[in-house]
Structures are given as structure tokens and as C-alpha cells.
Amino acid sequence: xxxxxxxxxxxxxxxxxxxxxxxxxxxxxxxxxxxxxxxxxxxxxxxxxxxxxxxxxxxxxxxxxxxxxxxxxxxxxxxxxxxxxxxxxxxxxxxxxxxxxxxxxxxxxxxxxxxxxxxxxxxxxxxxxxxxxxxxxxxxxxxxxxxxxxxxxxxxxxxxxxxxxxxxxxxxxxxxxxxxxxxxxxxxxxxxxxxxxxxxxxxxxxxxxxxxxxxxxxxxxxxxxxxxxxxxxxxxxxxxxxxxxxxxxxxxxxxxxxxxxxxxxxxxxxxxxxxxxxxxxxxxxxxxxxxxxxxxxxxxxxxxxxxxxxxxxxxxxxxxxxxxxxxxxxxxxxxxxxxxxxxxxxxxxxxxxxxxxx
Amino acid sequence: xxxxxxxxxxxxxxxxxxxxxxxxxxxxxxxxxxxxxxxxxxxxxxxxxxxxxxxxxxxxxxxxxxxxxxxxxxxxxxxxxxxxxxxxxxxxxxxxxxxxxxxxxxxxxxxxxxxxxxxxxxxxxxxxxxxxxxxxxxxxxxxxxxxxxxxxxxxxxxxxxxxxxxxxxxxxxxxxxxxxxxxxxxxxxxxxxxxxxxxxxxxxxxxxxxxxxxxxxxxxxxxxxxxxxxxxxxxxxxxxxxxxxxxxxxxxxxxxxxxxxxxxxxxxxxxxxxxxxxxxxxxxxxxxxxxxxxxxxxxxxxxxxxxxxxxxxxxxxxxxxxxxxxxxxxxxxxxxxxx
Numbered sequence: 002x003x004x005x006x007x008x009x010x011x012x013x014x015x016x017x018x019x020x021x022x023x024x025x026x027x028x029x030x031x032x033x034x035x036x037x038x039x040x041x042x043x044x045x046x047x048x049x050x051x052x053x054x055x056x057x058x059x060x061x062x063x064x065x066x067x068x069x070x071x072x073x074x075x076x077x078x079x080x081x082x083x084x085x086x087x088x089x090x091x092x093x094x095x096x097x098x099x100x101x102x103x104x105x106x107x108x109x110x111x112x113x114x115x116x117x118x119x120x121x122x123x124x125x126x127x128x129x130x131x132x133x134x135x136x137x138x139x140x141x142x143x144x145x146x147x148x149x150x151x152x153x154x155x156x157x158x159x160x161x162x163x164x165x166x167x168x169x170x171x172x173x174x175x176x177x178x179x180x181x182x183x184x185x186x187x188x189x190x191x192x193x194x195x196x197x198x199x200x201x202x203x204x205x206x207x208x209x210x211x212x213x214x215x216x217x218x219x220x221x222x223x224x225x226x227x228x229x230x231x232x233x234x235x236x237x238x239x240x241x242x243x244x245x246x247x248x249x250x251x252x253x254x255x256x257x258x259x260x261x262x263x264x265x266x267x268x269x270x271x272x273x274x275x276x277x278x279x280x281x282x283x284x285x286x287x288x289x290x291x292x293x294x295x296x297x298x299x300x301x302x303x304x305x306x307x308x309x310x311x312x313x314x315x316x317x318x319x320x321x322x323x324x325x326x327x328x329x330x331x332x333x334x335x336x337x338x339x340x341x342x343x344x345x346x347x348x349x350x351x352x353x354x355x356x357x358x359x
Numbered sequence: 360x361x362x363x364x365x366x367x368x369x370x371x372x373x374x375x376x377x378x379x380x381x382x383x384x385x386x387x388x389x390x391x392x393x394x395x396x397x398x399x400x401x402x403x404x405x406x407x408x409x410x411x412x413x414x415x416x417x418x419x420x421x422x423x424x425x426x427x428x429x430x431x432x433x434x435x436x437x438x439x440x441x442x443x444x445x446x447x448x449x450x451x452x453x454x455x456x457x458x459x460x461x462x463x464x465x466x467x468x469x470x471x472x473x474x475x476x477x478x479x480x481x482x483x484x485x486x487x488x489x490x491x492x493x494x495x496x497x498x499x500x501x502x503x504x505x506x507x508x509x510x511x512x513x514x515x516x517x518x519x520x521x522x523x524x525x526x527x528x529x530x531x532x533x534x535x536x537x538x539x540x541x542x543x544x545x546x547x548x549x550x551x552x553x554x555x556x557x558x559x560x561x562x563x564x565x566x567x568x569x570x571x572x573x574x575x576x577x578x579x580x581x582x583x584x585x586x587x588x589x590x591x592x593x594x595x596x597x598x599x600x601x602x603x604x605x606x607x608x609x610x611x612x613x614x615x616x617x618x619x620x621x622x623x624x625x626x627x628x629x630x631x632x633x634x635x636x637x638x639x640x641x642x643x644x645x646x647x648x649x650x651x652x653x654x655x656x657x658x659x660x661x662x663x664x665x666x667x668x669x670x671x672x673x674x675x676x677x678x679x680x681x682x683x684x685x686x687x688x689x690x691x692x693x694x695x696x697x698x
Contacts, residue, residue: 133688142677149673309512320495
């Protein structure tokens with residue numbers, strides 16, 4: 002009853018503020034990005050020569066893909082800590098595939114990898130939503146399983162090589178100047194952006210915002226979330242193809258990337274816990290993070306101190322974003338009012354459902 | 360006044376019969392039963408293969424392995440219960456061993472200054488974590504990840520390998536034992552008792568549960584939630600400091616990889632959740648965490664006895680963690696739909 006009367010009003014309000022809100026949450030990261038790009042221009046005059054700038058974008062590409070996938074999972078209220086391990090596994094698995102089938106077509110191998118990544122995501126999603134395991138633990142366990150599995154499979158040191166046609170996606174240019182990686186990123190970014198505009202994307206957002214409300218209005222929250230995990234796994238596998246092409250086979254290919262991706266997404270103004278943020282912000286966050294790494298490199302910050310500077314900037318940037326958000330929330334005290342009412346109505350149902358079972 | 364009112368109400372909630380029934384469904388009981396089961400299973404499997412599992416050196420080894428992870432996981436329990444998280448524990452443990460070993464510099468006279476220095480450092484880092492989370496309103500995941508990066512940079516910039524020297528008498532903390540029980544286990548039990556007391560018998564503990572359960576409701580009922588989270592972070596970091604002192608005593612020197620090699624950040628969270636504490640906060644406790652740590656240590660020992668490939672061990676560990684948490688989630692669902 003209440004749901005049917007509330008939906009149209011809510012929808013209208015949401016449509017009115019959707020654009021401003023999307024821009025609003027991504028505003029700090031855009032400012033940070035402009036700042037970093039300006040600093041890069043000052044530090045290195047040649048940075049904006051087309052080929053060098055495109056090379057920089059190519060380097061950022063894997064993280065952009067991971068951020069796009071991670072965004073979908075985070076906005077639905079979960080984490081995916083397994084993406085770094087998926088990248089490592091993908092790179093090593095590609096080398097193993099070429100070891101067994103030297104003549105395999107690159108497209109076939111890529112499709113197999115992406116399908117395998119999607120399968121990993123499917124397992125993550127089913128375990129999280131079906132068995133009710135917190136995604137932090139599910140994907141952490143998946144990370145242990147994949148990393149352990151890869152090293153067990155290869156005996157600790159992956160060998161093999163990746164042929165040039167497979168590596169083209171990660172290091173070659175289309176039409177002689179535009180890196181394939183950029184095209185892949187733009188395609189994936191546009192795809193995810195389109196998805197978030199679709200009805201599936203809206204239910205995903207609603208699920209992350211309030212699972213109970215979404216469930217009561219008829220969203221199959223488990224299915225929506227599982228699809229998000231599947232897409233994140235597939236994006237990670239695609240990132241593995243780019244990483245493999247860019248830097249070859251290594252057992253460390255994806256180590257630490259899960260935290261980088263989550264940092265990028267949060268830097269992009271996406272709320273950990275779900276329900277708020279835009280994919281453009283998330284990808285801008287990934288871009289900003291790569292720009293930060295590049296800047297630190299060019300500035301000659303001692304390689305060892307790099308994490309320290311990174312940590313300080315990440316905390317500062319997120320703190321600034323949080324400060325903005327809390328101020329905006331205080332200015333409009335109306336939205337927070339409904340939530341206290343919902344638990345109050347929910348409260349009495351708990352003892353009554355608990356009673357008969359015990 | 361307002362702050363005092365929720366604390367006396369909490370312990371008296373359950374009637375004796377209900378408490379007994381809930382006791383059996385309590386994950387803390389379940390995890391200790393699981394620990395017992397894993398031990399028996401390990402004993403049986405090793406015995407079938409013609410080995411001895413419950414030998415004195417093996418028991419000592421298992422207990423020894425519990426200590427470092429146990430101390431860190433106990434600290435992690437405090438933050439997770441309060442609804443926060445600490446990903447900086449691994450690098451903090453590494454830095455702690457380095458500071459301890461360098462301050463001691465091999466002389467017994469420097470033992471007290473070294474302990475004080477490590478605990479002060481850890482309290483400082485915990486305070487920083489807490490302030491970033493509560494004052495700057497940065498999500499705990501990002502805040503402590505950022506602090507972890509800061510510590511990592513500091514360590515990598517200043518140390519390239521083991522440094523310092525732990526004095527002989529301090530190393531006894533890592534190696535002495537009474538019967539089959541290492542003295543360090545008493546340290547772990549002591550810290551666990553202290554934290555149990557804080558959580559169950561003090562106002563601060565009740566505030567922690569309240570804050571983790573529903574921060575908004577806790578604040579409305581007069582709990583100073585920010586201060587509670589801050590204190591939880593400091594307590595966690597102090598536990599890490601104690602773990603670092605133990606690790607330093609064990610290694611005899613400070614090591615930049617002491618905390619990260621064993622992946623104490625993620626392992627400690629896994630142990631806490633394995634012990635039945637809700638990752639979202641508000642439910643769980645010290646007893647369960649110790650059970651979780653014991654299960655991980657016993658499993659490790661069984662795998663070692665069976666000479667399981669170290670990489671394959673990780674695969675098995677991942678499966679066990681997911682499966683265990685799935686069992687809890689199932690129990691909770693059937694008990695009542697609370698997430």
C-alpha cells in the first residue's frame with residue numbers, strides 16, 4: 002500500500018536531483034584530478050604530447066576497468082577483494098593456456114578468461130547472497146583460494162610467454178595512434194554507465210541504499226547483487242588481459258590491486274556501504290590515483306616513501322569529500338527522518354518471528 | 360545520567376532458561392566445539408598415517424602460533440565490535456618489532472624503555488586511526504588502509520632488513536615455557552581476560568556493543584559514540600603493540616616483514632569473523648575470537664603434519680573460512696531474520 006503511493010513521488014524527486022547528485026558526489030575527485038593533471042603539466046612539460054599522454058592512459062586502463070567493476074559491487078553494498086587475485090590468475094592462466102595450445106586465437110583466449118572471471122564472480126555472488134556470508138569474507142576467501150591455487154598449479158613460479166597478438170590489446174594502438182586499452186576502457190565505461198541508467202542499475206542502487214526497502218518493493222536483491230559480482234569478475238579478467246599485454250607474465254601481476262580499486266572507487270565519491278555514487282566518479286578516481294602514482298614518480302619521491310604520500314593524500318581527499326557530504330546532509334534534515342521510523346516498525350516483528358522458531 | 364541508563368539494563372535482558380538455550384546457539388560455543396572437532400579429526404588423520412599429533416612439541420607449537428595472531432585478533436575484535444575495522448595492524452606490528460629491537464639494542468637495561476616506546480607508538484597510531492575515523496568521518500576501511508600505506512612507506516624508507524637486537528632476557532618471553540605451555544600464552548590469556556572484563560563488565564564495553572549495534576540509536580541514548588570508537592582503536596593498537604613485543608622476542612630482532620608476511624591484517628579479521636563476531640559490529644566477543652584463532656592454528660598444524668603443499672594450504676584455508684561463516688549465517692537466519 003504505502004509502497005505504491007510512495008514510489009512515484011520518490012522517483013520524481015530522484016530524477017530531479019539525479020544529475021546534480023551524480024556530479025556532486027564526483028565533484029571532489031574531479032577537482033583532485035584537475036589539480037594532479039595540472040601538477041603533472043608543471044612537473045613535466047612534455048607530458049601532454051599525444052603519445053606520452055596516451056601511454057599514461059594505457060597504464061591507467063587496468064585500474065579503470067577494476068574500478069568500474071568494483072563500483073557495481075560497492076554501490077550494491079558489498080566489497081570485492083578478489084579482483085587482484087583474479088588479475089594474477091588471469092595472467093598466469095593465459096600463459097598456461099598458450100603453453101598447452103600454442104596456436105590459440107587471442108580472441109578465444111580472451112573470451113575464455115572473461116568467462117572464467119565471470120564464473121569467479123558468480124561464485125562470489127552466490128556464496129554472498131545465497132549463503133549469507135559477508136562479502137568481505139567471501140571475496141577474501143576467494144582471494145586465498147585463487148592465489149593459493151595459482152601458485153600450487155605453477156609450483157610457485159609461473160613460466161611461459163604470451164604471444165604478440167594476445168598482448169596487442171594491452172600494448173598496441175588502433176589506427177596507429179589510439180591504444181586499444183583506451184578503447185576497451187571507454188567501451189566498458191560506457192557500458193557500465195548505460196547499465197546504471199537501466200532499470201537493473203536503479204534496482205542495484207536501491208538495493209545498496211536500503212536492502213529491506215528494495216526487497217519490500219519487489220526487487221530480487223540477491224539476483225541483482227549476484228549480477229554485480231559477475232560483472233566485477235568479468236571486468237577483472239579483462240583487466241588481466243590488459244595487464245598481461247602491458248607487462249607480461251608475473252606472479253605479482255595483480256597483487257594489491259583490490260585495495261587500489263576500492264581506494265579509487267571511494268576517492269570517486271562512492272559511498273562504501275552502497276547506494277550512492279556514480280561510475281564516472283569511480284573511474285575518475287582510478288584515473289586520479291594513477292596520475293598520483295605518475296606524479297610521485299616524476300617528482301622523484303623515493304620509491305619507498307611513495308606509499309606514505311599516497312596514504313596521506315587518500316585520507317585527505319576522502320576526508321574532504323566526507324566533510325562536504327556531512328554538511329549537505331545537515332542542511333537538509335528531511336531525508337534522514339524516515340529511517341528511524343522504519344526500524345521502529347521493524348522492531349516488534351523481530352521477537353514475533355523469533356518466538357515461534359525457538 | 361543519560362549515558363548511564365543503558366548499561367545496567369543490558370546484562371539483565373535474558374532469563375535463565377532463554378540464556379541457556381541461546382548459549383547453545385552461540386557461535387562462541389560453536390567455534391570451540393569446532394576447535395575440538397578439528398583437533399580430534401587431525402589427531403585421527405595423523406594417527407591413521409602412523410604419526411603422533413598430540414605430542415608435547417606439537418601442542419607447544421600450536422599454542423605458540425596462537426599468540427601473535429591471537430593478540431592482534433583480540434584487538435581487532437574490539438574495533439569490529441564497535442562497528443569499525445583496522446587494516447593497519449600488519450604494518451604496525453612490523454614497525455613495533457623494529458622499534459622494540461632498536462630501543463633495546465641488546466641490553467637488558469633498555470627493556471622497560473623499549474616496551475614503553477612500542478606501546479606509546481601503537482597508542483599514537485591507534486589514536487590517529489580513531490581520530491581520522493571519528494573526526495574526519497573517513498570510512499574505517501579507507502582510513503586504516505591509508506594509515507597502513509603511511510606506515511609501509513615509513514618502514515620501507517628506513518629499513519631494508521632486520522634491525523636492532525632484542526636482549527637475551529626479553530627473548531625468554533618468546534621461548535620459555537611451563538610444562539607444555541609457553542609463557543607467552545599466559546600473556547595472551549591475560550590480555551583476553553582484561554578485554555573480556557572491559558567488554559562485559561564495564562560501561563565502556565556496553566557502549567562498544569551499543570555503538571556497533573546501531574550507532575544512531577546509541578548516540579540518541581546518550582552514548583558518546585565517537586569517543587567509544589576512538590578508545591576501541593587505541594585498545595586495538597595496544598594489542599598489536601603487545602603482539603609486536605612478542606614477535607620481537609621470538610625473532611630476536613626487528614623485522615620489516617614481521618606483520619605483513621603472515622598477513623595479520625586479513626588473517627586477524629578472518630579469525631574474528633570465524634569466532635562468530637558480526638563484521639558489521641554489535642555482536643560477538645573475545646571468547647569466540649580465541650576459538651577462531653585456535654581453529655586456524657590447529658588446522659595449520661594438521662596441514663603441516665600431513666605435509667600439505669603450502670600453496671594448497673591457502674586454498675583449503677579459504678574454503679574453511681567461507682564454509683564456517685556460511686554455517687553461522689545459516690544459523691542466524693533460521694534463528695530470526697536479522698540480516
